Structures are given as C-alpha cells and as structure tokens.
Amino acid sequence: MKFLPASDSERKQMLAAIGVSSIDDLFASVPPAVRGKPDLPAPLSEIEVRRFLGGLASRNANARDTAFFLGAGVYNHYVSSIADQMLYRAEWLTAYTPYQPEVSQGTLQSIFEFQTHICLLTGLEVANASLYEGASALVEALLMADRLVKGRRRAVLSAGIHPEYRETARTYFTNLGLEIVEVPLSAAGVTDPAALAAAIDATTFAVAVQSPNFYGLVEDWRVASEAARTSGALSIAVVAEAVSLALLSPPGAGGADIACGEAQSLGVPMHNGGPLLGFLSCKTDHQRQIPGRLVGQTRDAEGRRAFCLTLSTREQHIRREKATSNICTNQGLMALASNIHMSLLGKEGLREVALQSHAKAEYLKREIAKVPGYRIPYGGPTFNEFLVEVEGDGAVDAADLLDRLARRRILGGVPLSRYDRADRRRFVVAATELNTRAEMDVFVAALAAEAASAGHTGA
Amino acid sequence: MKFLPASDSERKQMLAAIGVSSIDDLFASVPPAVRGKPDLPAPLSEIEVRRFLGGLASRNANARDTAFFLGAGVYNHYVSSIADQMLYRAEWLTAYTPYQPEVSQGTLQSIFEFQTHICLLTGLEVANASLYEGASALVEALLMADRLVKGRRRAVLSAGIHPEYRETARTYFTNLGLEIVEVPLSAAGVTDPAALAAAIDATTFAVAVQSPNFYGLVEDWRVASEAARTSGALSIAVVAEAVSLALLSPPGAGGADIACGEAQSLGVPMHNGGPLLGFLSCKTDHQRQIPGRLVGQTRDAEGRRAFCLTLSTREQHIRREKATSNICTNQGLMALASNIHMSLLGKEGLREVALQSHAKAEYLKREIAKVPGYRIPYGGPTFNEFLVEVEGDGAVDAADLLDRLARRRILGGVPLSRYDRADRRRFVVAATELNTRAEMDVFVAALAAEAASAGHTGA
Amino acid sequence: MSSTDVFETPVSDRDRLHPEPRVEPLIFERSGQGKRGYSLPPLDVPDTVAIPKDLLRTEIEGETQVSEVEIARHFTRLSRLNFSIDQGLYPLGSCTMKHNPRVNEEMARLPGFAAAHPLAPEEASQGSLELAWRLERALAELTGLARVTLQPSAGAQGELAGILMVRKALEKTGRPRTTVLIPDSAHGTNPASAHFAGYKVRELKSNPKGTVDLAALETAMTEDVAALMLTVPNTLGVFEDRILDIARIVHAKGGYLYCDGANFNAFVGVAKPGRMGVDVMHMNLHKTFSTPHGGGGPGSGPVAVTESLAPFLPRPTVERRSDGRFVLDFDRPDSIGRLRTFLGNYGMFVRALSYIASYGNRIGEVAENAVVNANYIRAGLAGVYHLKYDAPSMHEVVFSDKSQVDRGVSNMDIAKRLMDYGFHPPTVSFPLIVHGALMIEPTETEGKPGLDAFIHAMREIARECAEDPDIVRKAPHTTPVRRVDEVGAARNLVLRWRPGAP
Amino acid sequence: MSSTDVFETPVSDRDRLHPEPRVEPLIFERSGQGKRGYSLPPLDVPDTVAIPKDLLRTEIEGETQVSEVEIARHFTRLSRLNFSIDQGLYPLGSCTMKHNPRVNEEMARLPGFAAAHPLAPEEASQGSLELAWRLERALAELTGLARVTLQPSAGAQGELAGILMVRKALEKTGRPRTTVLIPDSAHGTNPASAHFAGYKVRELKSNPKGTVDLAALETAMTEDVAALMLTVPNTLGVFEDRILDIARIVHAKGGYLYCDGANFNAFVGVAKPGRMGVDVMHMNLHKTFSTPHGGGGPGSGPVAVTESLAPFLPRPTVERRSDGRFVLDFDRPDSIGRLRTFLGNYGMFVRALSYIASYGNRIGEVAENAVVNANYIRAGLAGVYHLKYDAPSMHEVVFSDKSQVDRGVSNMDIAKRLMDYGFHPPTVSFPLIVHGALMIEPTETEGKPGLDAFIHAMREIARECAEDPDIVRKAPHTTPVRRVDEVGAARNLVLRWRPGAP
C-alpha cells in the first residue's frame, strides 16, 4: 500500500518485539461479532483517482469557465498565485494546532498577524484565530453576548441577515432555551429602525444586523448599536462579504460590540462552499468571553519575542462543559491563506479590490435596470451585490430563468426561491473585480433575450 | 512595482549613503547614445497575465484533453502529484548550482541519487548531474569519445537515431573538422550490421546507435559495441525513450562504453519540448572525460557523510577553452523531478510502466494492422512506438490525415514528412500506460473512417 | 548624513548567528510607503462610489504596504519555524497526524471543485453532488450505519449535530431527557458539545482498566439520560471489550449510544460501529481520512446515524433520484436544521474520497498498521516510562511521567526535550485521568526507523532525567525559540500588533 | 529475540541532537521488500511481451522500494538542507539570484503548455507558437536587435549559437577566420564556447580600470579575428564606457561584436545593445527574466542578432503569416542548423514572457534598483574590504580578501563565515583577474533591511578576521554540515551509491 512505510520484514520484527505472532492478536479486545470488512471497490491507482474525481469535477460549472455572478455569502475574488503555492509547503499544510510553541512559531505568528488584520478591518480591538464560517461565527457571537449580558434570553436578529445564518442560529438556540426574534426589513429593504427598537426589550441580550445585508444593501451599524445600547444589550455586526470592510465604515466605528461573519472573500477560494473562514472580533473588555483559539505575544527564556496560544482556560479541553465554545479544530490553513492575501494586498490593494467590485456592480445594476422586463426593487446603496426582480405576472420563474442562462455558461445569480419558495421572481446578483465589462454585457444581453422571448418588448 | 521591495524613503536613504543625488548618476558610464526606453505595453496585472497566457494556453491541444499518441522523443507518461508539488518548495526552486556544499546538501544529495538511478538503469558505472536534453547529450558523448580516442576524426551514426539528434550533431561537428557518416537502416528498419561494419574504419572514434530507434524498433546494443571494439572506437548507446531502459537489456550489458539521451519520460512533463532532461553515463575508466557537473560523496570536518561538486577541473570555469564541455547551468530541477519519480516508482514501478506501455502499443499496433488502408511496414520488435504506413497511391498525405484527426481531438502520431518531405505516407505512433483501450479503439475507428472516405473498403 | 547612520544593525547578533532566522519581523513591521505586492487591471467601467459618505471609511489605518518579494520571504521563513509531519514523527496523541497523500491536494484544487459555488444550479453541480453522495455511501459502509451528514465543520460540530439528533428523536417521544453521560477519559469537546445541545453532563468514572465501569454505568443510566458519549477506542487507546454490554445497558433505558469516532483510525475497515450498537457517530475526516491538519484545520466532522435517526439529519441531504440525477433535499420536516452554511467543508470531502478510493477494500490495513506501530512503541518504552493502565493498546499508548517526577521532571519537560531530538512531542495533560500523561499516537504512516529513533530518544531522555535532569527541565535547547513563557502571555495579554507599536 | 535487539539506535546522537536532521539517509538506504510508493491501473489490454528474451533485462538491481510517505519525508527534509532566495539574500555574483514571481510558475503549469507536445500539428499549437513569437518580439525590442532565436538551452549554448552564426556569416565571405578575442575577465563559458565553435581563443588583458584596453584591442583586432566576446557590463560589474569605440575597432576589421548578456539585468530597459554596435547577444532568461534557477537549471539562452546575421539563425524559426497564423519555418538554407531538439526550454519562455508582461514598459526599474542595491553595498563595505578596481559599479561589485589575507583568512573562509550569519556567500574565485574575489550581486529584489543585515555581517566578519581569525577560518559553525572536504571528494571518487554498500 503506497501510504504504508513498513516493509514485510520490518513488520515481522515489530510483531516479534511486541511479542505477538500476528496482527490479529492485537485486535483481541474487539469482539468478533462487531468485526467486518467493508464492501468497497479495489484500491484505485493515482491515475484512476484523477480520472474518477477529474470526471466529477468536469461536471460542475465553475467561475473560470463561465460568466460568473454568484455571491450570497461566497464570492469569486482575486487570489494571487503566491498565496495558494505557499499552502503546499508541508510546514504549513501538515502541522497541527500550535500547542507546542517552540516548534510552531510559524503558525503562531501567522495567526497573530491574521488577528491583527481582522482588528484593523473591523475597527475592533481583539480578534480570534478563526471560526468555522459565517453562520457558526454568528452563533458564537450570540452565545458570547449571552454570557456577557447575564440573565437575558432574547436575541433580536435583522431579517437582512443571510437566511442560512439565521437558520443556523435557530438550530443552536432552540435547544438552549434562548429566543430569537426576527425583525422584518423595511419597504426600502433594510433593517427597520422602528421595528428593531420595538423588538428589543429588557430580556434582550443581543441585536444583530448584517451589512451589506442579504439583498446587498448597505446598512448603518449605528442603528443596531444605538438600539442595543439603550436597552443594555450588545450589538453584533454581521459581515458576509468581508471585502466590503475595506470600503464601508467599519463595525467598530459604528459602535458595534462584536463583529463576526465570513472572511472567505479575503483570500480563500470558493471551495464549493467550504472550507470558508469564520471570524470574530470584539472589544477588549469582552476578550475573556471570546470563543475559540487566541494567540498572544510573549517572550522565550532568552527574551526573544515569541507567540503562543493563550487564555486557554476559556476552552473546552480545560473547561469542558463550562467552555466558551466547543470548537477545537478551526480553520487554520484558511486563516493563513487570508493572512497572506491581506498582507499582499494591504492598505491599497484591499481598498482597490473593494472599489472595483463596487464599480462593476454599479455598472451591472444600471445596465440591467435598462432592460425591459426587469427591475431593481430597492434603490438604496449597495456594495457589490443587488436584487433583481423579474417583472410581469410571474409567468417567468427566476430560478428557471437562471437555469436557462446556466446552460449558456452564465451563472447569473441566486434565486430567492432557494430560501423562500414563495419568492419566485427575485434573484441576487454579485459582481467582483474579476468580472469584465464584456462578460457583464453578455449577461445583460442574455437577460434581454430572455425577456424578449417571454414577451417583453423594449420601450 | 510588485517585485521591488524598496520603499521610496529607503531608496532615498540609499542614494544618500551612496553619495549620489539621483539614480541616473549611477548610469553615468552608459553613453547617452546607447540609452533607450523599450516600446512595450503598460505593465499587466496578475489577473491580466492569467487572461493573456491562459488564453494562449487554451489554444493548444494537450495530452489531457485529447486522445494522445505522440512520441518521437517526448512522451506522455504518468507523473505523481507529489513530484510536481515538491518542485514548488522554494528550497528546490529558488536555489542555484550547489557551489557551496554546506548550504546545498539537499540539492547535492538529490543529484547523487539521480546519478545512481541513471547508473542502475543504463547498467554503467558513472553518470553526470544532467545535460540539456537528448540531442546535445549525444553531441557531448561524441565529443567525449573524440577526446578518449585520440587522433581520429570520424563518427559513425545509425540513421535510426532521432533526426533532430543527428542534425544537432552535424551543427556542432561541421565547425570542429569532425566527420559524420550516417549508416542507413536495413530493409527491416534497424541498423544494418554489415553496413555499420563497412562504415567503420581506422579513423573512427565512435559508433552510435539508438534503441528503440526512431521507428520504434528495438536494436541490439551488441551490434554497435562489437563493431566498435574491433576498430578501437567507442560505442555510444542512444536512448530517446528512457522508460524502455526498465524493460530492455541495458547499454552496459550490451557492451556500450557510453549511454546518453533523453530522460524526460522518467518524471518530467512534456513541457512542449522543454525543459527536458539529458543524461550521460559511462565506464569508470572514462569518468575524467565526462562533461558537465558531477557530485561526489565525501565527509565534513566532523566526519559526517556529505556531498559536493567534484572533478571541476574538467569544467569551463576552471579549464576555460580546454574544458570537457562549455555547459554550465544544466537541468537541475528536472534531475530532481526525475529523482523523485524514479525513487517513488522504483524497482517495480519503473518496470510496470514499461511493461504497460509496451502492452498498450502492441494492442494498438495489432488493431491498426487490421484496418484496411494501413500497414505496419516493419515486423521487428518494438517497445512502445511503431511506424504506420498509409497504403495506396499516395493520394492520402499522412500529415493531412493527422491534421484531420487533430480536429477530432485525436493526436494520432508524428508524420515522417516533418523530417523528410518525400516521406509522405508514414507516421510514428506512440502509446504509454496512460492510454486506455477505449481511446485506442476510438483512434483505430477514426483511422478506419478516414480510410473508408479515401476509398478503401474492408476485406 | 553619514553612511554609518544608514546601514542599520539588524536584530541581535545572537539571532543572526544562526542560519535559520530565529526572529522574523511581523509583516506589519516590513511595511513601507510606496511598496505594493499586487496590481489589478485598469477599471473598465465608470469609476463610481454610489454610497453616502457617512457609510464609508477613508482608509484602513495600519494595513501593510509590502512587495511580493517580502511576502515570499516572510511566509517561507515563518514556515521554517514550524515542525510538520513531512519532517518527522508527530506523535500527537488523539490527533492522528498521518501522512497526507499529495494527489488529494491536486484533486481538491481542480477548478471544478475549488472554483465551484455552492449555490450554482443543481444542473450545473451534478459532479459535486455526486461526490458528496458517494462519500456518504462510503462512510455509511465503513461505519455500518444507514445515513451520514457531511455538514459539520469539524469533530466538535459533529458531536453537537449528533446529540441534537438524539435530542430531536427523544422530543418526538415526549421528553428530550436532561443528561448525557460522559466517561472521565473523554475529550473536552464531548461535554462542551453536550452542554451546547442543552444537556447536563454527568461524568462516568472509568474502572482500573481505564474502560467503562459497567456497574457504574448501570446505576448512572437512568431514564433521564439521553445518551452515553463513548470514545472508541477510548482516549487511552483502549478498546471497550464490553461494548455490546454497554450498548445493551444504554438501549435498555431508551438511551442512545453516541460514538466519538475521532479514533476510528484504530479500527476502520476492521470493525463496524453499527454492529456495536452505536446509534450515532461522528468521524474526523482530518484524522482517519488524511485530510491535512493545516496548522489547526480546516477539519470536517461527518456524522453517521441509524435508520431511526435519519429523519433528524441536518438539512439539506443529498439524494440520488431514480433517473440518476442528484438533488438537494430541503424538505425534511424533522431535521434539526443546519449547523453552518452550505454543504460543509467540501474541499475536505474531495480529499477524503480520494483517500478512501485509493485504499478501497484494503483500508483495514490502515488500522492494522496503526495498532502495530503503537504497540511497538509501547513495547519499546515499557518499564522506561510508567503505564498507568496496562490494558491492551490499540492505535495509541498513554504513558506518564510518574517514574520521572521524583527527579523534578514533568511530562511537559520531557515533551520539550523531545524537540531537541528532532520530534514533535506527544499530547500532554490529556487524557485528564492520567496525571502527567504522555499520549503517543504514531499512526500507520511511520516506518520502523522513525519509531526506533523515537524510542531511542525517549530512552535517552529517561536516562537524562536520572543523570542530568536539568538538561531536560531547561529544554528545548535547539529550537528556533527557547521555552516560551505561556504564563506571561496570559497575564499580560498582547493579542495583536498596533500601528506605531515597536 | 529480545526487544532491545530490535529497537535500533539511529544515526549518531550528535546529529539527533538538532531539530533539523543533519544527515538524511540516501533514498536507496530506505528501500525495503514489500514497500511501494505507486500503483497503476489494471492493464486493460492483453499482457504481452513481444520482444525476444535476449533483448530484455529481468530486473533493475538495486532500485528502490519505498512508500509515498518516505518520498515526502525524504525530499522535504533534504530540501531543508538547502539555502534559497526565498530564505534570504543570495548575492551570488554573476548569477542574478532574484525573486521568482509565483504567477510564472502557475502559468508554466497550465496543461496547454506543460502537457503540450512539440510535434503536435501547427494548427493545434497556435497558442504556443504565438507565445514564442511574442517573446521573440519582446526580446528584440529590449535588445534593439532584429531577430532572436529562443532555441539555446542556457547561456553557454547561446554563446555557441551566436559564435556559430558569426562563423557562418564569415564563411559566406570566404573565410571563417581563426580567432575569437576574449577579455581576461570573461566567464569560463566564453572561451569554452568559442573553442567548441572551432576557434582559437586569444585573451585580452584588461586595463587598470578593469575594462577593455583600447590600444591592446587595436593591435589584437586583426583580420584573423572573427569576433570579440564582450560581457556588458563586464564581470567586475563595470560598464564599458568606450563601448562605441570598441565596436568601431572591431567592425573596422570586419569582425563581429558578441555581447555576453548574462548581465543584462544591469541595463535592461535603460539601454539597447543594438545601439552599442552589438551584432549578436545571448541573454539568460534564468537571470535577467526571473525564471527560477532550480538548483542548477533549467536555463534558457536566447540569442538576438542584427538583420545581417538573421539568415544564419538556428532552425526552425517561428514566423507569423499575413493571415495571422503562426508557422515554423524550416526552409532556411543558411541556418547553422539546430543545437538541440524542438523549440528550446519552452517552460522558461512562458515564465519569461509572464515576467516581461508584468513589468511592461517599466522594466527599466529592474536595472535601476539592481544598480542602486549594488552601489549601496559598495558604499557600506568600502574601506572594510579591498576593492581592486574602483571604476563605477553597475549591478554587482567585486571586493577581495586582500585586507584579510595577512590574518590568514581567505575569501573562501569569509564566504563560509557568511553562512553563520544567515546568508548565501557571494561568488568566490571569479572573475579570475581579481585574486581572492568576493563578487557580490544583490539584485533589485532585495530591500534595505536585507542589505543592511548583509553589510553588517560583512563588517562583523572583517572585525572577526582582525580579532579572532580562527572563528572565520573554521566556519561555518551553524550549518547542517560543517566545512566539506572537497579535496577528499576528488581524490577518492565516490560518484554513486552501490547495491549492498553501507
């Protein structure tokens, strides 16, 4: 077997040294009744593995061979060759959680740098070493708030938060006796300040709003943070498209107590939805309730600057059921990828990527708005994503429309019907710095053609 | 500029330290008359570079998206993922010739292992650290023989040697006053022993034969080595498909004095013809005339086994015009790739690859032979490559036929007309372990269809 | 300005005097005006910012300005400060640090996977859906259970998913019950996950063999207990030989048997949890199935369940329709919901399936060799280090520092000293029931020469503890940094670099 | 058998006592029955061997039997014994060890290049032909010359190609002439290449400035001289400020001016050899244009020539037809022929064009920064190390050990000592006209901090030479192996491992 280094004679010598005559003797404690060989095919050679998995891969449309406008939580941004090639290095790829700092300074310093980048982007003071992804990051933020604001049971969530994030929060909460109140969006498609204030009461420990929200509209962090402050709750800023942090006023500046969400778009490929990169940052006062790993700076026995995992008394391996979270393995390699990416782009690059993504989306939005048969339901400011509505009697289902475009190698957006069967005429369209004007024009033309065949005629 | 690490202020400080006021002052010795800015486009971003070069790449048929039967000196063999991923490591990729052994043991030991593999495969005693590729390797072997057999001027080459190798030899020789005699092949398509003996005289210093020869036919090394020995010349075994060394009787066993050629098929991708991997091995008596780098085993000051470049007194940087060769930079990274590949496959794998390549070619040869309109001109044993002749009045040009197949994503072979305009009906077909029976059957069916449309009808 | 002011003296010579840079500046400390490591194409659409000023920021203060050159240097040099599997034995107990086959990395990077989007139309995603479906089938076959969810991001989330399914199943019967039983040898994520599933945790004392005390279980296993979370083999590397009795006791009271499958590496392909009476089990693809640990993830923690728990699986499931098409099924009314976005850590699915396909029906050799290796180390160190529980070892063996403490040397000191011998230390201070634990898991991908070198080093260290304990107490001596002050780090928290900070 | 016989003691403890393995066994020493690192698909055609027995071998005696795990370990560990650009300054004079942009690696690995075959039909190769054509155009523009051949595999082969073209051109005029003039500062490949082109080599003494002595050139430049091979800037890093006079003298006698462009990095994008009167010039893509050095190649040595030498270019050339299609032109009756198979080291073309496209019309900044860096080092070490020729430096500066020899320290000792400070040594013992040379080329991709650290180290070493020369003479002290016995290696030749050898 190509991944097994023991030679026949070595194995014999080892069994002899152990003092058994066969491998089977070592499995004596496994009752015969529970044994069983798996009914799997014979081993595949590397060539066959490439054919098998390569064959499957070739049956997926991907961002490199389509005109690509999908977002809704996962974005197709530029990643430099150097980032991915660095990940091949065994020292990064095949190490584990840096429990032993003397032989893990590489990983530790990289995480420390990642924590710093996240703080700079969110405008908050402390960030952890990563969480799984955006939805569970929101849950961790909510549970953190619950610990910080003792004796309250209610979390208020804007309906503008990604539906999968909200569903995840419900999954966790229902079993913890915590209550979730969802505040519907205003006619403008953003969190309704009045409704939000109304939903908050003395039992509320957290108020969470996402910006840009699921419809792509930019929200004002201050709405949530002010509402929260008056009631003694904590405000949580949720970010699903982290590139926006380089252009939009950051959560910290907007008074958020905790920022959390998804940092995939900062250097992590889409990976068909995973591995992604959850992040969480907060104020210094709250750092002892932060979930997950934290890396701190310290010194070695000879006084050199060194780094190590710290505040581990918050964690499951020490606090068991009293831990701030059950998370153990997190998203280390993705945090590294993101650190490389953010460090490479830096001050100017992160901003330029955000500006270009925004400009491309604005162009596309304007062009689509011109096409008879479609409208942009909300006029508010968007970052790089916006909602499109198919006009008319509803004869045209957005999902079917998008399926037809997909056959022409245009992935034109995510239909809202995926999350609400009744919402059949709207879809979310995203653009990034990787979209060219040419492919956007192709997309717009295809939409026009669809509308025409559906009976719409230009004014 | 993204590859320039100096900040503006650092550059200023540096100019100040140097004591000049501007960069231009440092170019004072470059006459104004010779200055000139290049008329090139503005810098491309990484995204644009990917589009530009990716676009060019997409306009080449390649072995992954075609039924592939090209050989003639470059072969499409299996290479494991681990080999290529290793080459990304900066320690391998961004180091240079290991002039300083204390900080180059990795490269040095790898070359020492490569030299050993080549010796084991060729059955000879000494091998060098690599040469550019097969053709120049043959030249180096011939020049080496010329130095070893003093006062002779003539080299006898079998016409079965790759035409580009022979052309390269002529390029070098004409200017050195050395003579090349080419011995035509027999009616059986192999080197004619009688003709060979006849061509050799007292002025002959080398006799070179290739096996498998350019038509894919397996030659007997003993023919050349016996002919050479009787006349005091040295015999050179030329190998263009090194995988064959794992199955065929090696040059050393056949009495060859020198073995040389192309080792691309042992772990190096085809790279559109380069970088490839030239090799040369010989007997111990001749090692002081070997061209190129050599790594030897020695000890460090504390007695540890260590490796270093050795016998450098043969080389240009010391011997200048009296050097055994002008080669300096060789094919280091490819030698590493090949060392990884040979080490991974090893005793069984190298042989299994050879056996499978042979079996696939035998199947394909038999199937093509059955198709009316084509014949296999030579009946002798072949390894993984063979000649096919289009029958009939010559109405069908093999090159045109292969162009038509290429449009159907079948790269069916190399037409001999590429090397001899008159040779319009024959082409060389290669198969390797990567060809499936299915794609070979598709190829054969396509040949049959071509013949049918050209008016041939099955018996 | 005199040139000597300019030629700055770098970091201390002590550190220069070493071919490896021991101290690499933070990337932020490399920043400088006018440096840039990237470039973008010129904007091909009107340059507009259609967002109100008060919602914008003007700059990202403190962010880097560096060139690609410095990125290459920085991350290459940093990486060299790490120890990794590809350098040598990494016997971190319970973490299964095995070789990561490189073809897996190649497959996961295929654009059809790496550049695919989870919300693309199903028609445009048949390849990725089929892969998920096939991986589920393979894991079901290996566990002997009916269905599998691939959604959980890592083992801990798998535990939560599993317990939530149990809870949902019990709720159906009227009451979710209050308590989850967990042996004192369990991994910390077990109680933490049970807690976040809304259960009280009741700890089960292990018997002198280190396994479940059946009598204690009988009494603890009341109608209030939703499940027993059992690690098989347990964290001592001991297989519960009474597993069938344990299952009987748990089931008799209407409870569920949860298997923490992080140690599946010990018996994958040899035995099936389904036959042990296990109702629900999570696996760590990043352990048993060789997806790389990446310096701390990403992981992936699929959960296998019996037919009766299948209705409660997280949403969506991947189903194969009669016409062979693959679809996502959201319409699962009894589902616990979802634990994260999308399908899970998909890139890990690709790697795990690549691995399982490479072994096929010979995957049992993984467990066999893992167990041989652990027992070889046990034999080599028996008598040299104290073994609190001498029940037969499976894939790992847990020694302790008991024979060394009297020399003033702790398991942590021994761990640090191992670094000087060129090895990563074993897991220390876990499992909690072994004081001064040295938890050693070599995995199946270590050959005899590596094991011999490790055994030799451990024996040398034992000798040093007797003859010259200080060299062990002050270890490591040869690593990029010496012993790191972890207490100081927690006392005086510095969790980030700050603009303007030195 | 007692277990202690089995637990073998590994390589000496001195070597174990270091986190980096200092001695890695040969892969052949890892070999063992039953181990395998590969597998192939089952054969899907009849298993036949249709070759006579006497032409077959039965086995490859001594070849390896190892697992993939050991390959990963072996080559990862071996690599860590190397120093490389990405770890630190690698100021190897004349070799231009600059940063290798990573996008180049990605591009070269695209299947359309890496899995393309050089003999595929032209129609199926339009992309690769166009790339070669565009690279030729870019190099022609940068050199100010008419045509370029990409065929030569490295600089030395480029030199041979260039001189052969000169020879062919002269033959046309009746006689090829007998001699090539080469300054005593030239790289060894120059005379060697001239020799293999069939010419006698006549050495030109340099003047006290280290440049060409015009008077000497006047006398040496007879009608027997085919060409002057001139390195610009020369190997002292000095630009021939009389280059136009030199060209005039050479041309006046009907000779050709050959430019060794290995140092093109010093003026690429700033000046054009075509305007200097250069007739033929080779370039090293692996130096000026950043294709990686790969531990000793592959390189690529394109040659640019004037219109009048174009007919003699190696065969085939890549031409663009009026209809925009790209074709290979074999029909070149005056061509010197070919120097190797196919088009050349194509993978390097991809990388070089990627690099040139990334800089575009700003490529002059490469030369500017390379020259600034070299002069900064010169300023920092002036007075500390002896500078035999103090003419203005371009991209490199050549010091010597003259001020240190009296302390019994040689340039080689200084080179070795630099390793202890974390740097690769400069080039030593070349150019030959500087005894005890320390030839330093930082390239443009080194920032001030790295240069400062290097200058500091060189100054420290100078201090050590004065105060404690032994520490320098016995250096290096901190490398994986100590000073290596090169004399012993040549005296007692061991050039390969042998089956059964320990």
Ligand SMILES: Cc1ncc(COP(=O)(O)O)c(C=O)c1O
């Ligand atoms: C026994 C055991 N259970 C559970 C876990 C948790 O798995 P993960 O780290 O993937 O969340 C681990 C690994 O850390 C473990 O060793």
Ligand SMILES: Cc1ncc(COP(=O)(O)O)c(C=O)c1O
């Ligand atoms: C000045 C000079 N000329 C020629 C060469 C030869 O180039 P290559 O090593 O690519 O053959 C070199 C590099 O080694 C060089 O430095």
